[in-house]
Amino acid sequence: MKTLTPLAQTYLDRFDAARSSLPGHQIPVVAALRETGFARFKALDFPGRKVEEWRFTNLAPLTKGIEPAAAAANADLPAAEFDTPHVMTFINGRFSPNESHLDQLPEGIKLSSLAAELDAGNSVVLGADTEENRPVVALNTAFMADGFVLQVEDGVTLDAPLLVRFVSLPGSGEVSHHLRNVIRLGKGAATTLLEEHVGIDGHAYFANPVTDITLAEGATLRHYKYQAESDAAFHLANTDTDLATGATYENFALTTGARLARNELESRIMGAGATSILNGAYLIRGQQHADTTTLTRHLVPENDSKQVYKGILDGEAQGVFQGKIQIVPDAQKVSGDQLSRALLLSDRASVSVKPELEIHADDVKCSHGASSGELDEDALFYLQSRGIEEKAARKMLIDAFLADVLEEISDDAVRTYFAKVTARWMEEV
Amino acid sequence: MLEIKNLHATVGGKEILKGINLTIKAGEVHAVMGPNGAGKSTLSYVLAGRDGYEVTSGEVLYKGENLLDLSPDERAAKGIFLAFQYPVEIPGVASATFLKTAYNAQRKARGEPEVDAMEFLKLIRVKTKELGIKDDMLKRAVNVGFSGGEKKRNEVLQMSLLEPDLMLLDETDSGLDIDALKIAAEGVNRLRSPERAALVITHYQRLLDYIVPDFVHVLADGKIVKSGDKSLAHELEEKGYAALSAA
Numbered sequence: 001m002k003t004l005t006p007l008a009q010t011y012l013d014r015f016d017a018a019r020s021s022l023p024g025h026q027i028p029v030v031a032a033l034r035e036t037g038f039a040r041f042k043a044l045d046f047p048g049r050k051v052e053e054w055r056f057t058n059l060a061p062l063t064k065g066i067e068p069a070a071a072a073a074n075a076d077l078p079a080a081e082f083d084t085p086h087v088m089t090f091i092n093g094r095f096s097p098n099e100s101h102l103d104q105l106p107e108g109i110k111l112s113s114l115a116a117e118l119d120a121g122n123s124v125v126l127g128a129d130t131e132e133n134r135p136v137v138a139l140n141t142a143f144m145a146d147g148f149v150l151q152v153e154d155g156v157t158l159d160a161p162l163l164v165r166f167v168s169l170p171g172s173g174e175v176s177h178h179l180r181n182v183i184r185l186g187k188g189a190a191t192t193l194l195e196e197h198v199g200i201d202g203h204a205y206f207a208n209p210v211t212d213i214t215l216a217e218g219a220t221l222r223h224y225k226y227q228a229e230s231d232a233a234f235h236l237a238n239t240d241t242d243l244a245t246g247a248t249y250e251n252f253a254l255t256t257g258a259r260l261a262r263n264e265l266e267s268r269i270m271g272a273g274a275t276s277i278l279n280g281a282y283l284i285r286g287q288q289h290a291d292t293t294t295l296t297r298h299l300v301p302e303n304d305s306k307q308v309y310k311g312i313l314d315g316e317a318q319g320v321f322q323g324k325i326q327i328v329p330d331a332q333k334v335s336g337d338q339l340s341r342a343l344l345l346s347d348r349a350s351v352s353v354k355p356e357l358e359i360h361a362d363d364v365k366c367s368h369g370a371s372s373g374e375l376d377e378d379a380l381f382y383l384q385s386r387g388i389e390e391k392a393a394r395k396m397l398i399d400a401f402l403a404d405v406l407e408e409i410s411d412d413a414v415r416t417y418f419a420k421v422t423a424r425w426m427e428e429v
Numbered sequence: 430m431l432e433i434k435n436l437h438a439t440v441g442g443k444e445i446l447k448g449i450n451l452t453i454k455a456g457e458v459h460a461v462m463g464p465n466g467a468g469k470s471t472l473s474y475v476l477a478g479r480d481g482y483e484v485t486s487g488e489v490l491y492k493g494e495n496l497l498d499l500s501p502d503e504r505a506a507k508g509i510f511l512a513f514q515y516p517v518e519i520p521g522v523a524s525a526t527f528l529k530t531a532y533n534a535q536r537k538a539r540g541e542p543e544v545d546a547m548e549f550l551k552l553i554r555v556k557t558k559e560l561g562i563k564d565d566m567l568k569r570a571v572n573v574g575f576s577g578g579e580k581k582r583n584e585v586l587q588m589s590l591l592e593p594d595l596m597l598l599d600e601t602d603s604g605l606d607i608d609a610l611k612i613a614a615e616g617v618n619r620l621r622s623p624e625r626a627a628l629v630i631t632h633y634q635r636l637l638d639y640i641v642p643d644f645v646h647v648l649a650d651g652k653i654v655k656s657g658d659k660s661l662a663h664e665l666e667e668k669g670y671a672a673l674s675a676a
Contacts, residue, residue: 377480382517385477386531386587387505387538396530400521400570 005063008045015142022145024118033126037141044135056320056352057262057291062234066175066204075169075200082163082194082417086111089165093177093207094146099165108156109191114147114180125149125182125212134264136236140210144180147209150193154186154216161192161222161411168230170203179209185219185247192222192411199230199257207258211239215247217271222250224414226421229257231286238264243303245271252409253280254418255290256425262291262320272302279308279408281418283425284317291320298327298334301361305335310405311342311372312398313349314429324356325366332363342372343401345429398426430455430626431476431496431595436487438475445471447651448487453595456623460637461630462662463648464670469630470514472648473599476628477511478504491595505531506538508594512584512601519571524583527571528553528590535591556589560616577604585616596620596627602636614639634666 015038024030046063047054089099095113102111117125132138148164215221229235235258241249253263267276282290296305311319325336342351355368375397383393409415431453438446445468453459463469474482478501489496533543572580602610617640629640645661646653
């Protein structure tokens with residue numbers, strides 16, 4: 001039998017104790033689900049770099065084990081900057097009702113905690129794949145402790161965005177947060193959701209959120225994520241989305257945090273007229289590593305997908321973009337576009353890009369493009385020669401690089417918020 | 430205004446300027462003509478302060494101050510403007526934003542109050558009208574998708590907005606048809622005054638019919654080999670640079 005990584009071994013040791021205390025342990029179907037996840041994880045372990053999908057992201061710093069924060073001082077909950085009446089807050093992976101405002105949600109929208117749903121044996125959250133081959137998802141199924149469950153009835157729309165905050169604070173002793181989120185939008189429903197992952201720099205922990213989304217016919221989900229974890233944190237996220245006929249999924253991930261992050265997205269387009277939009281920006285520096293891995297599966301004819309990712313890398317930061325577009329046989333009249341661009345502000349920063357098109361239909365339109373480069377010296381001199389100082393000129397060019405992808409965010413308030421956050425990041429360039 | 434003394438400069442380790450001497454007084458327009466590869470563009474980049482253009486000896490005094498100690502933006506704020514031979518495209522930066530940022534940056538550097546968006550808009554509209562530039566150009570990204578003529582006209586627009594004391598024009602005529610050339614030249618001529626000076630770099634005499642110089646210099650192999658008045662330009666046009674180099 002192969003030797004497991006040290007971190008995997010700790011999970012094996014902990015599962016025996018956890019299986020009788022995790023939410024829903026008394027519900028046989030939940031318990032069985034956890035056992036399935038556990039068995040899968042045990043068989044798989046964390047992926048090493050020999051696994052093709054993980055060639056560019058080395059998990060060794062995580063899998064050798066996380067040192068619990070050395071009696072870190074209690075930190076205050078960072079205040080939310082995004083203004084909306086609907087806020088759900090999780091602290092160290094657990095729902096915190098005192099920090100949440102859910103009383104103004106309209107009829108037809110239910111936002112609850114996964115722990116409560118599991119304890120109630122609510123079947124809506126149970127959809128795990130026994131063939132799961134992603135170790136962190138299997139691990140999540142075994143240990144999922146909390147998360148949000150958003151259910152929107154047919155035809156119901158929510159005008160103000162929902163803000164869900166995941167805050168990690170030192171001092172709790174718990175260093176892994178296995179969050180499971182579930183989103184179910186009914187026919188023609190429309191919702192805007194902003195997820196925020198926030199930590200305190202220096203605090204080491206492992207955030208493992210898995211989000212399972214189903215959009216019924218004609219539903220629209222604008223799903224934004226701001227990942228600003230602690231600079232010592234690990235963040236491995238998986239988001240799976242099923243799109244029915246005419247559904248629209250718009251995702252934008254803004255990444256500035258974590259020591260090592262991987263944002264993995266899978267869109268399964270299962271209806272005509274559906275649109276999957278996966279966009280994002282990662283702004284990293286120092287020794288940060290940010291990986292974006294997408295899989296867009298066109299499973300039926302006549303639908304579209306679009307992806308634009310932009311990275312700005314300073315210091316010794318490493319970026320990864322892997323994007324696969326899969327078009328199954330007979331999925332004709334499909335269009336899939338993908339673009340990845342990276343701006344390297346330092347000659348020690350690097351980016352690895354792997355676009356993959358797997359096309360088995362002939363009447364399709366697909367494109368992919370990837371580029372990485374430094375700031376344009378000609379443009380920099382041009383701006384300076386007009387009287388703009390070097391620092392301001394650099395900032396103008398970096399802003400310009402990012403501007404068009406931020407423009408893709410269709411929610412005005414979120415776009416404004418992300419522009420503010422990115423501007424703050426650039427102050428330190 | 431500008432004194433260039435025994436200026437030597439290298440680009441990528443190769444000596445391009447090999448001892449330039451040139452004095453430009455306020456109110457004067459000097460033309461520098463010369464064959465390709467003579468060092469004309471290098472001279473303009475050295476004066477504007479571009480990275481990678483290394484001065485190995487000699488000096489340049491601008492209004493009595495050592496120009497070579499200043500960064501490109503400081504030179505600009507002190508009144509030096511280079512109209513580029515190949516204006517740079519800057520995707521994602523709207524022309525209006527760029528112009529306002531540059532205008533205010535220079536004012537700030539000189540200790541003058543910055544102007545607000547409304548004031549700036551009024552100012553720029555006057556300038557665009559003078560140069561026959563459509564306002565929608567201001568909304569477009571700097572030089573992106575501009576024709577050759579539009580790019581050059583945009584250079585002249587920036588120049589008339591920033592009102593420099595020393596105008597450096599690097600092959601402003603290249604890529605312009607005769608109408609565009611006239612408009613560009615008018616823009617430059619409008620700025621001519623006893624307080625301002627210009628250095629017009631050109632391969633052809635054509636531009637000098639419209640921007641009439643007080644002095645003409647011939648640059649060949651990194652040195653000024655001949656100087657004269659505007660008739661020298663006509664002479665070059667007739668006989669060519671080869672005849673002159675042979676002489």
